Every structure is written in C-alpha cells, then in structure tokens.
Amino acid sequence: MTTERVPLRKPGRLTTCYGCGKDNARGLGLEFFREGDSVTAAFTPAPDHGGYGTVVHGGVIATAIDEALGWAIFGLLDQLGVTTDLQVTFAAPLHTGKTATVRGKIVASDDRGAHVHVTLTDASGNLAAEGRGKMRFVSPRAIARIGGFAW
Secondary structure (H helix, E strand, C coil): CCCCEEECCCCCCCCCCCCCCCCCCCCCCCCCEEECCEEEEEECCCHHHECCCCEECHHHHHHHHHHHHHHHHHHHHCCEEEEEEEEEEECCCCECCCCEEEEEEEEEECCCEEEEEEEEECCCCCEEEEEEEEEEEECHHHHHHHHCCCC
C-alpha cells in the first residue's frame, strides 16, 4: 500500500522563515508534505551548514527537527504553535551536499498542545538524529502579536 504524498500549504504569508521560507536565501528551504500520519520534508544541507567540514552543524539539525514539530501540528492537526520543549539526540553524522529526510509524527495531543516525535535520516535511510518536543497551540492573532507575522 502506497501512502499519498500531499503538499502542505503555508500558513498566512510565511515566506522568510529560516526553516521553510522560500524568500530566505540563508535558510533551510524545507517544504513539507503530509504522508499518512506523518509530515516529511527532504533537504540537502548546503556547504555553509557544516560544523566540522562536511558534517552538518548540530544547530542546523535541531532547526530541521524543530521545524518538523511545527509542521506536524499544522499539517496533521490544523494548529499553529510555538515550541515549549525540544530534545534532540544525535545518532550519526549527517553530511552537507547529501539529501536527508525529516519526518514528524504526533505522539499525543490535547486542547492546549501536542507532543511530537521527529526522525532525521540520511540519504540511505539511516537515522542521523531524532527529537521530541512539546508544542503549545496559539492563535493566528497571538502569532501576529508576538512576532509581527502578517496572517
């Protein structure tokens, strides 16, 4: 059985986000899709995402995982949110210039927020990192108020 891959729309006029903004030349440019009960994005870390040479900097990996937290609640629960907790475990080096896949899945949710689990795999499908996080749901009005984001 093949799972349909559905592109996710961007919330509001979100174009400069470091994780997913198409108008942020220095960002990761992640484009998320819904695949069954998960959201996924493929990305190829650029040379300037390296820490030790071609090994991707841990902060870039944490950013990709954090981005998947937000897209999981948006793409799977139709909610906006902010990260209140993020835990990352690094399993193996990820290298620049090689495509990786980040996948987020809801573990639990209630009316205030959700717990999300994220995996980041290399081009061969091997686990490079995983993360767990808590997302607090917020309204578009609250997002506009705290960040000047035009909905």
